[in-house]
Amino acid sequence: MNRQTGMAKQALNPDIWVDSYSDYLFNYAVSRVSDSEIAKDLVQETFFAGLKSAKNFKGEAAERTWLISILKRKVIDHYRKINSKKAKSMVRITQNPNSEADSNFLEEQVADPMSLLENSQIENEELGTAIQDCIAKLPKKHALAFTLKTINGLSTEEVCKELNINPSNLWVILHRARTVLMDCLNNNWFKI
Amino acid sequence: MKSCKDVEIICTKIQYNEATLLDKIKIRIHVLFCKTCQKFSKKNTELTSLCSKANIKTLPNEDKEKMKDELKSRT
Structure with a gap:
């Protein structure tokens, strides 16, 4: 210490x-x-x-x-x-063809304050980090099984071969991993 | 009647679309009477949607192995 x-x-x-x-x-x-x-x-x-x-x-x-x-x-x-x-190429500014000729150029470039697109992208990235933090806390084999099956979408057969286990082992591992993840992920992420 | 642990495992299989029809029916009936499993099943489903929403990208295994070799050669 x-x-x-x-x-x-x-x-x-x-x-x-x-x-x-x-x-x-x-x-x-x-x-x-x-x-x-x-x-x-x-x-x-x-x-x-x-x-x-x-x-x-x-x-x-x-x-x-x-x-x-x-x-x-x-x-x-x-x-x-x-x-x-x-750097050598020009900066090109294209005028929105749909806009009226005398409308204010600057006003058109402002981001739409009502758009939730950017927010949800940031939120999803935070969610990804939160999930990965929780996966890192799992035992190594559980983490690998969960990642292969859930994130990479491998078939049960492929994951079993990779980890050298049988399917019923895999389901027990996945079940444990998911239970830990549900506890670990901040409740804010869950709607219920 | 199945035990709650069996039900939870089948519930996990459902998340990957790998439960049999019979399993699904058994679970439906169990969940009607068991609040704990009902909650578990709901949360489990939500975990699946969170994982797909997060859209996590991972490196392929062979790339990782290559990286490991490269790192080793430099240490």
């Missing part, structure tokens, strides 16, 4: 990075760059950068938080890179 912060210092453990955090980081990246190949590369670069600067890890944050902060910078760098490529 560290008396000053009241928290135990964390240590880095790169051996478990891919298994423990790659899905979480990937999901974060893919929602920001909207391209799974680029997202994958960013996650890979994040792990490399993490290794390289491991000595700078002070152990104040959890490993995953630290990796996410690296990934955030990678995402920003990615956008800088593609923007500098585009």
Whole structure:
């Protein structure tokens, strides 16, 4: 225990990075760059950068938080890179063809305050993070079974083969995992 | 009559569309009388819809294995 912060210092453990955090980081990246190949590369670069600067890890944050902060910078760098490529091209502003000729251009560019589209996207991302946080708390085998079956939509047969278990084992595992997730997910997410 | 635990497991199968018709009928009857299972079944269904709403993306296994190898070669 560290008396000053009241928290135990964390240590880095790169051996478990891919298994423990790659899905979480990937999901974060893919929602920001909207391209799974680029997202994958960013996650890979994040792990490399993490290794390289491991000595700078002070152990104040959890490993995953630290990796996410690296990934955030990678995402920003990615956008800088593609923007500098585009720098030479013109900025084009297209006038809405449906608008009246004398209407105010600026007024048309304002986001619709009644639109819930952006909100629900942010909400879904928060929901995804909440679900992944809860999955991370499951025993490893349960987490894998749940992810393969629910998130990746594999068939019972495929999951059983992957985990080397029989179907009735799988159903017990899935049932336990789902029970834990229902408890773990903040009640706010449930309407009942 | 099935026990509540059996019912809960069948309820989980229903979430993946893998329960038999007979199972579904048995559950319907049980849930009529059992408030606990009724609540469980409702919450379980909601968990399914939350998971699909969240639209979580994961990395394919072979990509993960590649990443692991690359990481190992650098440590």
